[in-house]
Amino acid sequence: MSQFSCLSKSAIYSSMKKVAFLHGNISCANQSLRANYVNFNLGHRINRGRRGSYESTFFIKKKRITTTQLRGNPRSAGIQTTKNDWGFFQLVNHGIPLELLERVKKVCSECYRVREAGFRASEPVRTLEALVQAEQRGEAVTPVDDMDWEDIFYIHDGNQWPSDPAAFKETMREYRAELRKLAERVMEAMDENLGLEKGAIQRAFSGDGRHEPFFGTKVSHYPPCPRPDLITGLRAHTDAGGVILLFQDDQVGGLEVLKDGEWTDVQPLAGAIVVNTGDQIEVLSNGRYRSAWHRELPMRDGNRCSIASFYNPANEATISPAVAGGEAYPKYVFGDYMDVYAKHKFQAKEPRFEAVKAPKSSPAA
Ligand SMILES: O=C(O)CCC(=O)C(=O)O
Numbered sequence: 001m002s003q004f005s006c007l008s009k010s011a012i013y014s015s016m017k018k019v020a021f022l023h024g025n026i027s028c029a030n031q032s033l034r035a036n037y038v039n040f041n042l043g044h045r046i047n048r049g050r051r052g053s054y055e056s057t058f059f060i061k062k063k064r065i066t067t068t069q070l071r072g073n074p075r076s077a078g079i080q081t082t083k084n085d086w087g088f089f090q091l092v093n094h095g096i097p098l099e100l101l102e103r104v105k106k107v108c109s110e111c112y113r114v115r116e117a118g119f120r121a122s123e124p125v126r127t128l129e130a131l132v133q134a135e136q137r138g139e140a141v142t143p144v145d146d147m148d149w150e151d152i153f154y155i156h157d158g159n160q161w162p163s164d165p166a167a168f169k170e171t172m173r174e175y176r177a178e179l180r181k182l183a184e185r186v187m188e189a190m191d192e193n194l195g196l197e198k199g200a201i202q203r204a205f206s207g208d209g210r211h212e213p214f215f216g217t218k219v220s221h222y223p224p225c226p227r228p229d230l231i232t233g234l235r236a237h238t239d240a241g242g243v244i245l246l247f248q249d250d251q252v253g254g255l256e257v258l259k260d261g262e263w264t265d266v267q268p269l270a271g272a273i274v275v276n277t278g279d280q281i282e283v284l285s286n287g288r289y290r291s292a293w294h295r296e297l298p299m300r301d302g303n304r305c306s307i308a309s310f311y312n313p314a315n316e317a318t319i320s321p322a323v324a325g326g327e328a329y330p331k332y333v334f335g336d337y338m339d340v341y342a343k344h345k346f347q348a349k350e351p352r353f354e355a356v357k358a359p360k361s362s363p364a365a
Helices: 013-018 074-080 096-121 123-136 168-194 199-206 279-284 335-342 350-353
Strands: 033-040 055-061 088-092 151-156 214-223 233-238 243-248 256-258 262-265 273-278 294-296 304-312
Touching: 033 243, 096 151, 096 214, 096 256, 096 304, 151 243, 168 214, 168 243, 168 304, 199 279, 279 335, 279 350, 335 350
Parallel strands: none
Antiparallel strands: 033 055, 055 088, 088 273, 151 214, 214 304, 233 294, 243 273, 243 304, 256 262, 256 294
16 A cells, blocks of 8 residues: 555644655554554654654544645644644654563553452443343343443552552653653644744643643553443543643554544554643643544453553643634633543533633632
C-alpha cells in the first residue's frame, strides 16, 4: 500500500507538518475504517537541540486527509483547520526506551493479577451478573449507564504505590520521569505553534512558578467483558487537564475518539504513546487545541491495559486564554474546575466552563 497523506490541524500538529515526511500507511485493525497513518518527524520542533527524533502518527480516515495543508504555512494551516482537529495523535520514536515500556507493561499486568479477585467482586461485575440473570428470567434490561467495566488505580508524587510486584515502584518512577519530560516537550511545541513564549503553558500551569503542576498516572485494565452490549469500558468524556500521554495496549483495542459525530478507533500501535489534550489546553489556546471526546469500548476478548499520564495545572493555578481573539473562555482557578469536573466528567465541557465563570476563589477574579 502506498497511500500517504497528511492530516493536520491543531497547532502542535501543524508544527509537526512543517517538518513532515510521509512514511506510509498500515493496515488497520478495523478494516471498515480504512484508517491511515502519517508520520511526521518532530525532531527539530519537539526535540530541538537534542539528539534523536520524534514522530507523530495520526490515525485518521482516508477521506479526511488532505495534502494542501502540507504545502501551506504550517502555523496558519494549523490555526485555520481547527475543524479538522482530532485532538489525538500517536507519537512513535519518542525517545522512551522500548525496554522500559516492556517493563512497564510487565509490572502493570502483574499488578492486575494481584487485583483481579477484587475486580471479580466489584460493583460493575455484580451489576452485570444481575442484569444477565434478570434477562434470563425474561425481564427487560437496559444497559448500565453509571459505571464502567474497568479496574483502575492512580499513582502520583503524593500517594502510596503498589508494592507488589516488587519492581513496580522503581519501574514506574523511571517511566514517569521520562513521560513528564515528554509532556513538557509537547507543551513547548504547543507554545511555539500558538505563538506563545517558550514555557508559557508550563508557567500558566504552575502559577508562574509558585506551584507544582500535577503529574498523575492512571493504570487501567479493561478485563474481558461477557456482555459489551450492557456496559461501557469507560464512558465518553473529555479530559479535564492539560496534556495526556497514554501508553495503550498494543494488542487489545477499545479506545475511540469522536470526530464530526463519528467514533473512530485509536488503533493499538506497538511502542507508541498516544497524546491528547484536555480542557485546560483548550482554554489556554483559546480553542485552537480542542479537547476531544473519547471512550473505551469493553471487549469480549483480551484484558486491555492502558497507562495514562496526566500533566495538569496545579490546583491553585489560574487558567484563562493565553491566545487572543476568537472564542471566549472564562478565567478561573483550576481547582474550582476540578470540583465541577468531578461531578460532571461524563457531560459536555461547555456547562463546566459556564459553572466556573463566577469564580469561587479570589485569585481568578
Ligand atoms: O484507558 C484508556 O485507554 C483511556 C483512559 C481515559 O480516557 C481516561 O482515563 O481519561
